[in-house]
Amino acid sequence: MSLEKQIKIIKKNFSGKILFNENLSKYSWFNLGGPAKVLFKPKNLNELSFFLKNLKGPNKIKILGAGSNTIIRDKGFDGIVIKFGKSFSHLSMFDHNTIIAGASAYDKNVSNFAFQNSISGFEFLSCIPGTIGGGVRMNSGCYGEDISKILISVQVMDLMGRMRVIYSSDIKFSYRNCNLDKSLILISATFRGEKNQSDKIKKKINKLVEQKKKDQPSKIKTCGSTFKNPINNKAWLLIKNSGCVGMKVGDACISEKHCNFFVNKGNASSKDLEELIHKVKSKVLKTTGIKLELEIEIIGNKV
Secondary structure, eight states: OOHHHHHHHHHTTOOSEEEEEEEOGGGSTTOOOOEEEEEEEOSSHHHHHHHHHTOOSOOOEEEEOSSTTEEEOTTOEEEEEEEOOGGGOOEEEEETTEEEEETTSBHHHHHHHHHHTTEESOGGGGGOOSBHHHHHHTTOEETTEEGGGTEEEEEEEOTTSOEEEEEGGGSOEETTEEOOOTTSEEEEEEEEOEEOOHHHHHHHHHHHHHHHHHHSOOSSSEEEESBOOOTTSOHHHHHHHTTOTTOEETTEEEOSSOTTEEEEOSSOOHHHHHHHHHHHHHHHHHHHSOOOOBSSEEESOOO
16 A cells, blocks of 8 residues: 555544645745655654554655754655654653653753743753754753763653663763664654752853853754754864865855855755765865764755
């Protein structure tokens, strides 16, 4: 049975949205990308589990968070994209210094929730434009902090629709990465901070946000840092010193404010951005001998 026929049968059993050939450009901060064969927006955990349990055969499945760290190729994604909504963005207190956050909760909302409950350790999340699910996956961080330092456990669902808990002590974290099985769907995460005075927490948040405004471009079509910082180096400095400033392909260009931020000036294609990434990567390698690794994720089919 084809994927489309399977989905149509499954669709009769719940009210969550299932869309065919939905254009993904509106789900990416770059405003780029072709259609997903299937876009599924589960209304709740039970619908997600039912959906997965009733899928037959191997299928390409991608969980899409805020789209703040993803380039979706122009040809789209030949599989199933799952996009969580409000029911997966819940925030609650487990105890006086422990927070449970849904996978689609925005990082900055988690930081604000921690502030409202006088819990420190979450301030850096105010500067990260993604969701908790993606944040755990890539061990998001900035200004010397990262998610692994506050994470207690994650609640995940496998592709058979079964739930389980994985403790952070069983996850190997590294710079902008972790070894969580890519087939597992992150549902929520539990974090622990420290009780502190609200005014001190707010002061730190404001300081970090102001620093970010000073360092990084805002209100433009970008997906944050393009490359990871190599050991004992800064990606932006390597790009600058390799003479890449001012490089562009079509409407894809390097930000004038921070050269590790790539920008869609309006009419760029995903192909333009990938080509620009390749050109910068090649020039940095040729100039410095250092191979830059992507921090953003590229998904979908090449044209």
